[in-house]
Amino acid sequence: MSYTITSVDRAIDLLEALAEHPDIGVTRLAELIGSTKSHAFRLLHTLEQRGYVLKDPATRNYRLGYRSLYVGERARDQASLIKTAQPIMDGLAQATGENVHLVVREQARSICIALKQSQAHLRLYAEVGRHGPLHAGGGSTLLLAHAPKEIQAAVLDGPLPSFTPATVTEAGVLREQLTRIRQQGYHVALEDLDDGAFSIAAPVRNHRGEVIASISVAGPITRLDAVTTDRHRHLAIEAANDISRRLGFVDQVPT
Amino acid sequence: MSYTITSVDRAIDLLEALAEHPDIGVTRLAELIGSTKSHAFRLLHTLEQRGYVLKDPATRNYRLGYRSLYVGERARDQASLIKTAQPIMDGLAQATGENVHLVVREQARSICIALKQSQAHLRLYAEVGRHGPLHAGGGSTLLLAHAPKEIQAAVLDGPLPSFTPATVTEAGVLREQLTRIRQQGYHVALEDLDDGAFSIAAPVRNHRGEVIASISVAGPITRLDAVTTDRHRHLAIEAANDISRRLGFVDQVPT
DNA sequence: AAACAGTGTTTTGCTAAGTGAAACATTGCG
DNA sequence: CGCAATGTTTCACTTAGCAAAACACTGTTT
Numbered sequence: 001m002s003y004t005i006t007s008v009d010r011a012i013d014l015l016e017a018l019a020e021h022p023d024i025g026v027t028r029l030a031e032l033i034g035s036t037k038s039h040a041f042r043l044l045h046t047l048e049q050r051g052y053v054l055k056d057p058a059t060r061n062y063r064l065g066y067r068s069l070y071v072g073e074r075a076r077d078q079a080s081l082i083k084t085a086q087p088i089m090d091g092l093a094q095a096t097g098e099n100v101h102l103v104v105r106e107q108a109r110s111i112c113i114a115l116k117q118s119q120a121h122l123r124l125y126a127e128v129g130r131h132g133p134l135h136a137g138g139g140s141t142l143l144l145a146h147a148p149k150e151i152q153a154a155v156l157d158g159p160l161p162s163f164t165p166a167t168v169t170e171a172g173v174l175r176e177q178l179t180r181i182r183q184q185g186y187h188v189a190l191e192d193l194d195d196g197a198f199s200i201a202a203p204v205r206n207h208r209g210e211v212i213a214s215i216s217v218a219g220p221i222t223r224l225d226a227v228t229t230d231r232h233r234h235l236a237i238e239a240a241n242d243i244s245r246r247l248g249f250v251d252q253v254p255t
Numbered sequence: 256m257s258y259t260i261t262s263v264d265r266a267i268d269l270l271e272a273l274a275e276h277p278d279i280g281v282t283r284l285a286e287l288i289g290s291t292k293s294h295a296f297r298l299l300h301t302l303e304q305r306g307y308v309l310k311d312p313a314t315r316n317y318r319l320g321y322r323s324l325y326v327g328e329r330a331r332d333q334a335s336l337i338k339t340a341q342p343i344m345d346g347l348a349q350a351t352g353e354n355v356h357l358v359v360r361e362q363a364r365s366i367c368i369a370l371k372q373s374q375a376h377l378r379l380y381a382e383v384g385r386h387g388p389l390h391a392g393g394g395s396t397l398l399l400a401h402a403p404k405e406i407q408a409a410v411l412d413g414p415l416p417s418f419t420p421a422t423v424t425e426a427g428v429l430r431e432q433l434t435r436i437r438q439q440g441y442h443v444a445l446e447d448l449d450d451g452a453f454s455i456a457a458p459v460r461n462h463r464g465e466v467i468a469s470i471s472v473a474g475p476i477t478r479l480d481a482v483t484t485d486r487h488r489h490l491a492i493e494a495a496n497d498i499s500r501r502l503g504f505v506d507q508v509p510t
Numbered sequence: 511a512a513a514c515a516g517t518g519t520t521t522t523g524c525t526a527a528g529t530g531a532a533a534c535a536t537t538g539c540g
Numbered sequence: 541c542g543c544a545a546t547g548t549t550t551c552a553c554t555t556a557g558c559a560a561a562a563c564a565c566t567g568t569t570t
């Protein structure tokens with residue numbers, strides 16, 4: 001038995017298609033969501049009425065409406081994790097000069113929920129709200145390492161797509177990697193999700209000690225050597241621990 | 256013939272109910288949206304699957320999910336008006352020490368799409384994404400003044416709710432006010448929407464000279480006198496003109 | 511200016527998705 | 541332990557939602 005309401009699912013398909021492809025028309029949208037023009041038209045009309053979609057009357061193209069900002073702002077306001085983390089992420093970005101990401105796990109995928117972008121001209125492109133895999137990327141793989149066994153099983157038994165030549169696609173190898181991550185308490189990922197990029201991640205824990213998010217420092221590997229690796233690792237762990245403490249975590253064995 | 260898809264409308268009802276009331280359960284949500292528990296349950300399940308709603312497994316309460324951030328961010332990215340206005344709004348907030356709002360009109364209502372909050376401890380509460388009336392509030396009434404005749408007719412013929420004793424609720428008086436706003440090119444609203452608050456608004460024009468938004472400076476009337484009124488008015492008009500120029504507007508008669 | 515192609519909008523009839531009611535399961539409190 | 545309230549699941553019914561098709565509009569080509 002499925003509780004999914006198909007019409008709502010399709011409306012979300014359309015919103016997300018518009019998020020990726022702004023300023024397009026009814027026909028193009030229908031194609032993108034695999035539907036008919038009349039269906040796309042009705043979805044657009046419904047979302048436009050509520051302010052989530054805007055229609056340019058001159059071109060008859062659609063893009064996301066301003067009401068989307070409202071829900072986004074409220075989501076951010078409600079997320080105490082983001083509020084707690086943001087000032088610490090600011091400091092970490094300042095100290096490292098690289099991107100800082102706050103990533104959480106949703107079921108069997110990851111999502112970046114806050115981001116501090118590096119000021120450097122060469123920087124890793126990243127987006128808040130973007131869903132990603134769990135078996136690649138510093139913060140994501142660390143979250144997989146600390147996920148419940150059934151989530152790990154679901155990921156390990158499922159397809160492990162390759163993003164770069166460095167992506168781990170062998171379940172056995174990934175299992176060992178996850179064990180190692182749990183033991184050492186951080187993860188250094190090199191070019192496993194994006195070519196030429198590194199990501200050094202540490203776990204954020206809640207008051208019960210459960211890993212609920214990861215903090216990661218990410219950038220181009222050309223700016224990474226043994227010294228900066230160690231420094232970023234240290235700063236990331238420190239920042240993650242700081243956030244964890246503010247969330248009520250009491251670390252019994254100081255590091 | 257209505258093109259509204261009721262199921263999608265209801266899903267939005269639920270999302271917006273969660274935006275206003277985080278961390279509540281199925282029964283409460285069903286009450287808030289005027290529905291049944293089974294319906295609310297299915298809506299929540301659908302939205303949770305897509306990441307727009309998060310369920311706390313311990314308390315079985317729901318709140319907005321992180322995927323909402325994605326759509327909000329993309330809406331902001333796509334809105335060139337917001338991108339153009341934001342640095343100018345920053346400067347205006349710095350110069351005035353008060354809130355600065357960017358407001359647009361959607362059909363017969365207003366919506367604040369960008370906000371620079373005053374650093375003062377006493378400040379006007381405001382929210383991005385919040386819908387409001389067109390006949391009250393500095394920026395909103397200015398937008399009504401420049402709206403198409405049919406929009407004006409719709410507002411003037413409809414109910415004009417009173418928010419404070421200073422709210423204009425008489426259609427004839429409002430009509431005169433709108434004429435005056437168009438003539439003088441700005442609007443000073445005193446306590447017409449919020450008790451104890453002022454709002455000084457100026458029009459933002461696009462490359463065709465059409466008024467597409469308003470910039471307003473807002474705060475408590477205790478910080479307003481003849482000198483500050485004149486100063487804020489000047490700075491708001493200047494900022495609005497600056498944004499308009501960046502949007503391609505060429506002002507033939509310099510002010 | 512006329513014809514054509516493509517897009518957007520509207521209508522219609524059919525069916526299965528969506529709904530509420532009711533039952534069942536779970537949880538927390540007295 | 542019993543009860544009340546909440547959350548979850550099931551079932552049967554109805555109409556909402558859908559695709560197909562037709563129509564209207566717009567921009568381009570001849």
